[in-house]
Amino acid sequence: MMSSSKFAGSALAALVAVLMAGTAASSKTLVYCSEGSPENFTPALNTTGTSFDAARPIYDELISFKRGTVDIEPGLAESWTITPDGKEIVFKLRKGVKFHTTATFKPTRDFNADDVLFSFERQGKADHPFSKVSGGVYTYYGDMDMPKLLKSIEKMDDYTVKMTLNEPNTPILANLAMDFAAIHSAEYAAQVMKAGKPEQLDQVPVGTGPFSFVSYQKDAVIRFKANKEYWGEKALVDDLVYAITPDPTARFAKLRAGECHVMGYPRPADLPEMQKDPLLNVINQPGLNIAYWAFNTQKPPFDKKEVRQAFNMAIDKAAIVKDVYLGAGQPAKNLIPKTIWSYNDAVTDYPYDPTKAKELLAKAGVTTPLEIDLWYMPVQRPYNPNGKRIGEIMQADLEKIGVKAKLVTYEWGEYRKRLQQGEHLTAQFGWTGDNGDPDNFFFLLGCAGARPGGGNASKWCNKEYDDRLLKARSSTSLEERTKLYKEMQLIMKEEAPNFTIAHSTVYEPMRKEVSGYKQSPFNRHQFNGVDLK
């Protein structure tokens, strides 16, 4: 039999244990229901948003995007100066930044210039010891023209790095805020290389970001914990968990049940129900993307401006946005969405006016019935939820002005190849922006892409437009660049090389207890500064 004092002692111990358990349980864990597994944790090697999201908590870049905007701000580089000729950028690095201490790595030094050089040289130098590790394909580095732009990168001292460019290029600053430019620890790289396991650098990541990596189970979960020593906007929760949930309906169910706090990529059909749910908050903003219908300006009758304008008036844009985007889209009049600086709201879109369109066609000497090919996208994309349906609506509208459109499509890879070769007469296409710099959209219509094999789907080369594009690229004055881009939008609308369809609206559902979450125009998911009430 237990004596009363012993009993009291045990009860006290039990109470303490319960209280301690209570304390442990009160540590805040934020769960994000993500849509898939990352390929690995080195953004430079990847191309998908899923992989970038998985690596984002861990890393910083030299330059950052201000959370929830496309504006850039200092990251691991405290400041930078550009020489007057625009060819040299000198970065002053932040001091006292610590790399994460993980189960496999304990840093002996702070972040410095060696880490910057390591991170870029791995991607740019074919003879770098890490160049071939984990497949060694640096798609974004190439896509953003870094091999062509970057002449050299040098360490001036431990906290100063100089980038020399082959030509002046201001948009490169926005490139450096992209995920592929994440800064890795050169010390950790040396450690894993010495241990004969270089691929660990990409699988068990170490960075300087707001969360450090804890563990990853493929197709199940990624765990992070708050980096208490973070130099920037700190994590407000203790643990961050990505619950990998590929099915959007299951994600929604988990969100409702409180098994996760934020979910990515909702199904458009679920949105009305989500918006009605008193436990949820659904925020939205226009996506950094554009769907358009390109006219091949090198082929008649689309070599005539009037014809292109007539086609712009023949299509009921509002009907497409309503029927195909189901409210999750906004009619586009410019290539860039409103969230990007230099958006020109003074541009007037063509009205839907079949009668005027007919007149314009007649004026251009086009006899009806006219037969054309209309290529529609065989795949669903964020900017184009249903290419075929859009094609059918356009076909019906064109019928009204005496144009018979034949719907054509190919396997997606084949479609893109043929389109770039300029085999089409008219074709749907689109773009998702990378870095929020207007150049990242306007280059789509530049003369460089109008050659066969280039990405300019209208094969349109307009000197007035292209001169401004190149001038803006080398200018370091935000004011001048804004002015040039605004003029380009007017030129584009007047010349009508395409019919701008829509920017999709991106929705992000989360539970009401989540506070401080800022939706990113890039559809990035970022959790520092986010709290649970």
Add this chain to the structure above:
Amino acid sequence: MFKFLLKRLALTLPTFLALMLLTFLAIRLVPGDPVEVRMGERGIDPVRAEEMRHLLGLDQPIWKQFVDYVWGILHGDFGTSLVTSEKVLTEFAALFPATIELSFFAILFAMVLGIPAGILAAVKRGTVYDHALMGAALTGYSMPIFWWGLLLIMFMSEYLGLTPISGRTDLIRFSVEPITGFMLVDTLIAGDKGAFWDALRHLILPAIVLGTIPLAVIARITRSSMLEVLSEDYVRTARAKGLSPFRVVGLHALRNALIPVVTVIGLQVGTALAGAVLTETIFSWPGVGKWLIESIARRDYPALQGGILLISSIVVLMNLLIDVMYGAINPRIRHGR
């Protein structure tokens, strides 16, 4: 017996070769190219695309790629994933336990309910029980898995709040590091009873969903097999001897009726292992089915080839095991010509 085993093993060799060739060729017949998928949707620079093709060995003639592949497998190397750069065998080994765990419980569920249901339907042939049970079996067999899974989530998890929605454990409360990959075992190793019960709760709905079709099949086979046995002379004799109906059915008839049922269960295990794709997707279950589907979308040739070959091998071995078991149970099969 040994000779019989050798003969059966020798017969599986051509099956393996055909499997290797088929998976290898079938994947390459699908339009789309791993390089294009990997490079994203930007204008692909032909020079860089070629470089990458070379890097991945895709510029070699098809026969050379096949020979390299077979050579690798003979040396225990199933290749490296084009997407994650991890060894295919490592990825498979990390995901397969989840599939086995799920399939085991699904088949267990199917057996525990299917066999008694089949017996009952046979014994009560032509009655309302028979019609109701077989009607339910037919419904189960024709139920679209995706719809059934979502329906159960909505009713059991969302409406009644009895089961978790998806995943293998509660990620907020428990953090169990995989040792064996079998969540139930790992939670026990970690000595966390709460996590064990939680993992068990997470298994309920996926096991029911994956087990529904096998359950229907097992119930129907048990019924027809039982009906056949019940009309045999020895059963009539047993009845005439005055044995209780329970002994007649449960002991004398059931033993013989179960032989075809065992075969069907074996086949269903194979189907469950390879076909858990939909269930795994709905319940965010980190198994090999979902991994294979993703590999198709990414045109990850080595992962697909290796994954399909490994699963097929397991199914082939399972069939072999059943054959051997048969041989052991019934010497007529062993010596049959």
